[in-house]
Amino acid sequence: MTTEPLNVGILGYRFMGKAHSNALARLPMFFPNAPDVNRDVIVGRNEEALADAADRFDFDRTATDWQDVVDDVDVFYNLGPNHLHHEPSVAALEAGTPVFCEKPLAPTLNEAEEMAQAADDADVTAGCAFNYRFVPAIQYAKKLVDEGKLGEIHHVRGRYLQDWLVDPDVPWSWRNDTELAGSGALGDLGAHTLDLARFVVGQATGPMERVSGHLQTFVNERPTTDGEEMRSVTVDDAYSAQIEFENGAMGTFEATRFGTGHKNDHTVEIQGSKGGLRFSLERLNELEVLRSDSRGYETVLVTDEDDPYLDHWWPPGHVLGWEHTFVHENYEFLSAIAGDSEFAPSFEDGVRVQQILDAIQRSDDLGQWVTV
Amino acid sequence: MTTEPLNVGILGYRFMGKAHSNALARLPMFFPNAPDVNRDVIVGRNEEALADAADRFDFDRTATDWQDVVDDVDVFYNLGPNHLHHEPSVAALEAGTPVFCEKPLAPTLNEAEEMAQAADDADVTAGCAFNYRFVPAIQYAKKLVDEGKLGEIHHVRGRYLQDWLVDPDVPWSWRNDTELAGSGALGDLGAHTLDLARFVVGQATGPMERVSGHLQTFVNERPTTDGEEMRSVTVDDAYSAQIEFENGAMGTFEATRFGTGHKNDHTVEIQGSKGGLRFSLERLNELEVLRSDSRGYETVLVTDEDDPYLDHWWPPGHVLGWEHTFVHENYEFLSAIAGDSEFAPSFEDGVRVQQILDAIQRSDDLGQWVTV
Amino acid sequence: MTTEPLNVGILGYRFMGKAHSNALARLPMFFPNAPDVNRDVIVGRNEEALADAADRFDFDRTATDWQDVVDDVDVFYNLGPNHLHHEPSVAALEAGTPVFCEKPLAPTLNEAEEMAQAADDADVTAGCAFNYRFVPAIQYAKKLVDEGKLGEIHHVRGRYLQDWLVDPDVPWSWRNDTELAGSGALGDLGAHTLDLARFVVGQATGPMERVSGHLQTFVNERPTTDGEEMRSVTVDDAYSAQIEFENGAMGTFEATRFGTGHKNDHTVEIQGSKGGLRFSLERLNELEVLRSDSRGYETVLVTDEDDPYLDHWWPPGHVLGWEHTFVHENYEFLSAIAGDSEFAPSFEDGVRVQQILDAIQRSDDLGQWVTV
Amino acid sequence: MTTEPLNVGILGYRFMGKAHSNALARLPMFFPNAPDVNRDVIVGRNEEALADAADRFDFDRTATDWQDVVDDVDVFYNLGPNHLHHEPSVAALEAGTPVFCEKPLAPTLNEAEEMAQAADDADVTAGCAFNYRFVPAIQYAKKLVDEGKLGEIHHVRGRYLQDWLVDPDVPWSWRNDTELAGSGALGDLGAHTLDLARFVVGQATGPMERVSGHLQTFVNERPTTDGEEMRSVTVDDAYSAQIEFENGAMGTFEATRFGTGHKNDHTVEIQGSKGGLRFSLERLNELEVLRSDSRGYETVLVTDEDDPYLDHWWPPGHVLGWEHTFVHENYEFLSAIAGDSEFAPSFEDGVRVQQILDAIQRSDDLGQWVTV
Numbered sequence A, B, C, D: 001m002t003t004e005p006l007n008v009g010i011l012g013y014r015f016m017g018k019a020h021s022n023a024l025a026r027l028p029m030f031f032p033n034a035p036d037v038n039r040d041v042i043v044g045r046n047e048e049a050l051a052d053a054a055d056r057f058d059f060d061r062t063a064t065d066w067q068d069v070v071d072d073v074d075v076f077y078n079l080g081p082n083h084l085h086h087e088p089s090v091a092a093l094e095a096g097t098p099v100f101c102e103k104p105l106a107p108t109l110n111e112a113e114e115m116a117q118a119a120d121d122a123d124v125t126a127g128c129a130f131n132y133r134f135v136p137a138i139q140y141a142k143k144l145v146d147e148g149k150l151g152e153i154h155h156v157r158g159r160y161l162q163d164w165l166v167d168p169d170v171p172w173s174w175r176n177d178t179e180l181a182g183s184g185a186l187g188d189l190g191a192h193t194l195d196l197a198r199f200v201v202g203q204a205t206g207p208m209e210r211v212s213g214h215l216q217t218f219v220n221e222r223p224t225t226d227g228e229e230m231r232s233v234t235v236d237d238a239y240s241a242q243i244e245f246e247n248g249a250m251g252t253f254e255a256t257r258f259g260t261g262h263k264n265d266h267t268v269e270i271q272g273s274k275g276g277l278r279f280s281l282e283r284l285n286e287l288e289v290l291r292s293d294s295r296g297y298e299t300v301l302v303t304d305e306d307d308p309y310l311d312h313w314w315p316p317g318h319v320l321g322w323e324h325t326f327v328h329e330n331y332e333f334l335s336a337i338a339g340d341s342e343f344a345p346s347f348e349d350g351v352r353v354q355q356i357l358d359a360i361q362r363s364d365d366l367g368q369w370v371t372v
Helices: A015-030 A047-057 A086-094 A109-122 A136-146 A185-205 A324-339 A347-366 B015-030 B047-057 B086-094 B109-122 B136-146 B185-205 B324-339 B347-366 C015-030 C047-057 C086-094 C109-122 C136-146 C185-205 C324-339 C347-366 D015-030 D047-057 D086-094 D109-122 D136-146 D185-205 D324-339 D347-366
Strands: A006-011 A037-043 A061-063 A075-078 A099-101 A126-128 A153-161 A208-216 A221-223 A230-232 A238-245 A250-256 A265-272 A276-280 A286-290 A298-301 B006-011 B037-043 B061-063 B075-078 B099-101 B126-128 B153-161 B208-216 B221-223 B230-232 B238-245 B250-256 B265-272 B276-280 B286-290 B298-301 C006-011 C037-043 C061-063 C075-078 C099-101 C126-128 C153-161 C208-216 C221-223 C230-232 C238-245 C250-256 C265-272 C276-280 C286-290 C298-301 D006-011 D037-043 D061-063 D075-078 D099-101 D126-128 D153-161 D208-216 D221-223 D230-232 D238-245 D250-256 D265-272 D276-280 D286-290 D298-301
Touching (some): A006 A015, A006 A324, A015 A037, A015 A047, A015 D047, A037 A047, A047 D015, A075 A086, A109 A347, A126 A347, A136 A185, A136 A265, A136 A276, A153 A185, A153 A238, A185 A238, A185 A250, A208 A347, A208 B238, A238 A347, A238 B250, A250 B238, A298 C298, B006 B324, B015 B047, B015 B324, B047 B061, B047 C015, B075 B086, B086 B099, B086 B109, B099 B347, B109 B347, B126 B324, B126 B347, B136 B185, B136 B276, B136 B286, B153 B185, B153 B238, B185 B238, B185 B250, B185 B265, B185 B347, B238 B347, B298 D298, C006 C324, C015 C047, C015 C324, C099 C347, C109 C347, C126 C324, C126 C347, C136 C185, C136 C265, C136 C276, C136 C286, C153 C238, C185 C208, C185 C250, C208 C347, C208 D238, C238 C347, C238 D208, C238 D238, C250 D238, C250 D250, D006 D015, D006 D324, D015 D037, D015 D047, D086 D099, D086 D109, D109 D347, D126 D347, D153 D185, D185 D238, D185 D250, D185 D265, D185 D347
Parallel strands (some): A037 A061, A153 A250, B006 B075, B037 B061, B099 B126, B153 B250, C006 C037, C006 C075, C075 C099, D006 D037, D006 D075, D075 D099, D099 D126
Antiparallel strands (some): A153 A265, A221 A230, A238 A250, B265 B276, B286 B298, C208 C238, C276 C286, C286 C298, D153 D265, D208 D238, D221 D230, D276 D286
C-alpha cells in the first residue's frame, strides 16, 4: 500500500472530467480504505475554461500540454475525445505512469492494439473506463450468471437508445467525424453494451466469434455551431449487429442517437436454459431476475447491504445514481494501482471490444458475416 | 350482401380449429351485421377426434378427405400444418371457393407464390391468417403511423419469445421438421412479427429491401412422443434478422422457442422523428405511445368506445383477450366475401412475408446480406 | 346431474345481460361438462329493445313482467338495477327457482338480509355475482394465501378507480340516486373490492370487524339525459375506508368515479409476514407475487395449463379478457345447481359485503368507527 | 452575501449525519454559487465514534456537549433522535444561530410549537428537513399542480412502505419508544408523506381539515440488542389515515414498517379534474403524468437540463440518487441563510405536519374524526 497520496492528472475537463473529479472527491467519505489521492493537474487547451474547471474540481494546477504532465503524475486519466486517446496514453505508459482511458479505447483497432501493447510493455495498470461494469445490479447479474443460475446461455440482447441527434439542426461535433471519433453510435454507445455483454455472460458463452453488422446515417450533414456552414457526418447515427458466441448463443445488439424519447436507455437482456435477466440503465438500482423455480421475472432492488458496494452507501431502498458507477470504478482502479493488483476492464478488455467494433464495421462494409 | 348463410368447412380441429370455431360462434351476438355462417363440415384424419371436435365446435358433419369438401362449401378454412397449406388451398381456389389459410402461407416461397397465383386466377377472396393485425391497439398504432404522428420512421424492432422448447426432452413434432414446417421459430413466430411490421409501418417506410439473417438450432434431436427414438430437428429454434427498409429505416427482428420464462411475448417497437410506439401481446389492450409534444411514453388502454372494434364489446377498461383477434379477423374476412370487397391480409400479403422469410434463410445460408 | 337443459330467464338486457348471455353461449364449446342451458326468456319493459336483445342474445322469447317468469324457468338471473334486486329475487326463491343476482345484493342491508333469508328458506342455490372471484389470477392468489405462503396477513389494500363522472355534464342516471342504487361508488365498485378482500384473505385474517368510512360527492346535481333539468346526486362519487380485521390486519379501501384517466382500475394488494401480492384488473392475466425466498415481486402470467380454468382455454400466454370471468362464474353457478352443491359467492356472501357497505355509510354519518 | 465561510456544527453522526456531511461536501463542485461552508464541529456522546466520524466526514473538531456548540457556530444542524430535537434547537435559536432540524420536528405537537415559536422569536432561518421536497420530479409535480394542469384536485394518496420490522426478532431501538420518538411509522414515515402532500397540492386543495386515523402495533415487545431482555414497543408499526381537505378533496395515507418486500417505497398519487400524477421514491427520477389531452399516464424521466436542479448535474438520462435530495436541500437552506431570504420547509411547516400527526393520533384514541 502506498502511503503518499497519488498525484492525479486528468486530460479533459468536460463531462468525463467532471464525473471522475466527483468520484475522486467522494472516495474519502465513502471508501475510507481507498488510496489517498491528490487532485494535482488538469490538462486542456483553453486556459480560461481550464482555470475554471481546476477551481470547481479542486485541482492544484493546470497545464496546456499533456507532454509536461504524463511523467509528472502518479496516475494519468485520459478523458479527452477519442482521437486523443492514443498518443498521450502511450506516452504516459512509456513513462511508467498508470493510465485510465475513456472508452472506446481508440478510433481504430490498430491504435487500440498499440495502446494495449504499450500497457503490456510498461507493465503498469491501464484501465479502460467501461463504468457500467460497476453498477451494483450488473455485478449482481454477473454473479448469477457465473454461478450457473441461468444455465446454458442462449440469448443475449443489448441496446442503447439516445435521441440527441434526431433533430437535423443539432450542430456537428467531433462525435460526428470518423477521424476524430472512429465511429458514431457504434463506438460511443455500442462499446458500452458490448463490454457489458462480455462482462456479464462472457465466462458462460465464451467469446463473440462471428458478427453481422449494419451501420446507418440518417442525417448526412449538420450545421456548424455558428450555423455558418454545413459539415459532413462521416460516422453512423445508429448500428445493429447479430453476433454468434462460441457456445452458440445468439446476440442481438443495437444503438442509436435517433431513439426519439429515449435519453439514456441502455438495456441488457439474457436468457439461459434455467433463467433470465433484464437490466435498464435508467432504472439502474433494479435487476429483473427470472429464477429456475419461479414463474416470472422478479424485480430486485439491488440496494441491500450485502449487494456490491452498497455497504458503503445508504440503507436499503435509498437508491444510487448514475455517478456512483464512477466512484466504484475509481475505487477499484486506484486500489489496484496502490495494491499492485489486476484491474479490469483493462486496455486488453478495451481491445477486445474494439475488435468487435471493427468486425461490425467490416461486416457492414462487406455485406457479410465476419469473424471477430 | 348474400342472404343465405355461408357454409364453412374447416381443415384442422386443434388449436386453430378451436380458435376459428369460437370466432364464428361469437359473431352473431357481437357483430350482428356479419354474414350468417353455417358451421358445416370439419375435415381431418382421425374420425374419433373429428367427431368429438364437430360436437364441441358445433359443426354439422365431418369429412376425412378435403377433396370432397373444397368445392362443396362456400368458404374453406385451411387450419392444418404448414405442409398441408398448398394443395387443399389451391384446389379450393380452383373450385372457386374462398380460402382462409393459416400462416405462414406455405413451407416454401415457391409454394406460397403458387397459392397466390391460384387466388389471383380464381379471383375469389383468399386471406392469410395474420390475426395480430386485428388487435385494436395494433390498428390504433397503424393509424398513428399512417397519420404521420411518428414522423419519418427510423427504427422498427420486433421480437417474439416463447419457451416451450427449452427443455431438450420436449418431444419432436412436425414443427421441428423442415419438410413439414418449412422453418421453425422463423416461420411460426417471425412470420407474425414481419407481417405486423409491414402492416404498421409499411406505408411510411416502404418495403423491406435488404436482409441479414441468422438461424440457430440449440437442440439437434428430440425424442418421439412415445420416447422410443430420437428424431432430428431440421428447423431453427430461433432466428434473428437485420433489415433495411426502402426509406433507410433499420429493422431488428428475432424470435425464439428458447425464451425461458416468456410464454407468448410478442413485442413491436417503432421510433420515428416525432414519436414512438411500443406494443406487447401479453398486454394486448395497451399501447405505449410517445407523442411529439410529450416527454415520455404514455400507456394508452385501447378500450375506448371509439377504438377499433371496441363498440362491439364492453365499456372502457373491460379488457379483451387473445381470442378476440380471431373474431375481428373472421368478421372482416367473411364481410369481404359477402360484400365482394378486398380483404387484407391476403395471400399476396402472405407471399410478401414469405419472401422475407426466404431471404432470411438464404442470408443465413450464404453468410451475407441478400435483397428481398 | 340433470339431463334436461336448464331453462334460463334473465331480467335485464343491457351490460350485464350481454355479459351473462355471452357466458351462457360459450359454455358448450369450452366447458363441455357444464349443464346444458336453454336461453329461454329475457325480461324487460321496453318491448322493442327487448326483442332486439332476444334476437342478439339468442333467447327464445321475451316477457315484460318478471312475475310471469320467476316460477316458469329453472334459473332466474336478476341483472336489473339495484332497486329491482329484492322483489323479483325473493319471488323467484319463494317459487323454488334458483337465483343469480348482480351486485351489490340490494340498496340496503335490510333488503339484502331478507333476500338471504328467502334463499335460506327456499333452500335453493342463490348466487351473488361477484365475478372477479373468477379471475384465474385471483384464485391463484387465494390459494397462495390459504396455503400460508404469505404468512400472517398485516396489510390489505383495495381500490377501484373509474373516471366516467369527472365531467359534471355527464347526465344523471339511476346510479346517482340513493333510492335506486343504495349508494354510489361504494356499492357499485366498493362491493367488488370488499368481496375480493374477503375471498382472498378472509380465511387468514378473519372477518372485518371495525370500520371508519368516508363518502364524498363532488358534483351535487347533474343534467337529465335530455338536458331539460338538473337532478340531485344523492349518492357518493367516491368512498374511502379504514378497516380492522379480526387478526389485527389493517385494511385501506377506496373507490371513485372521479379517477381521471382510470377506466376500470381495480387493484388489490396484500402483505403478510412472509410475502405479498399485487393484482390489477386492467392486467388481469398477471399476478405479482412476493415469495418468502425471493427479493422482489415476481410478475406471474397466470395462463399456464394448470392455472385455474386455463385448461379450458388456450395455450400459455394467450391471454384472457374481462368477459371470461363470467364464463367461469356461470360454469360454477350452473354446475352447483345441476349437482345440488354449494355455490359461492352466495346471497350470504352478498349480505356480508352489504354489512360492510352499511358500516361504512354509518361510520361516515356518525364521524366515528363502527363495528361491522 | 456572506463572504466568510459558514461554520457548521452538526449533532448526530449516523445516517443523517452522513447524508448531510456528504451534501455539504458536494456543494462546491456542483453548486458553485452556494455559500462557502466550513465543516467545523460534530457533536455526540461516544468520543471514539465521534472522532471517527469527524475524520470521515471531514469536520475540524468534535464536541460532546451541544451546549458548547450552539452559539459557537454559524449554523446548527440537529440530526439527533426525535427527543433531542427540542432542547438543542431552541438553545441554538435563542443564541441567534440558524437551525436545520430533522423530521418530525418533535415527538409532540407541543414541543414542535415551542420550537417554531423560538424560531419566530429569534427571527433566524429554521429549516425542517423534509428532503423529499427536493426531488426534481416532486418539484416538477408541484409546478404542474400550481399551474392548474390537473384542474380541481379530488384525490390525494400517499403511502410509505418499509419492511425492516417484519421480523419480530429485530431488536428494540429508540424508534420503538413513544418517549424518544413520539410515534412510530406515523412520525418517521408519515411525516414525509404528509409534508409532500401539503407541498405538492396544498395550494390547490387548501389545508387538511379533518382526519380519521388508525394506528396499529403488530409486535408488542422486542429484544434488546444484546438479547438479554424484552422491551415494550410503545409506538405504532403502521398507520393509516383518511383526510378531508378544505376543497373537499379526499386523502388516503398510510405507512408501515411491516411492508414485506418494500424497502423504501414512498408513493404519492394525485387525481384532479384534468389530469393526474404518480410518483415513487424508488424510481425517483421518474414522474408519471396524465395530461388533459392524453389518454394515459406518461412516464417522464425528469432529468432534462431545464428540470429542477438538473443543470447542475449530468446530461439527460444520467439519473440521480436519493442523496441528491440532500444536496438540493442544503443548497437552498444555506443560500437562504446567506441571502437572508425565506426557507421552506420551515419550522412552521414542521408544526403544520405535526398538527396532522397529532390529529391522527387523537383520532385513533377517540375512534372518531377530529379536526386538525
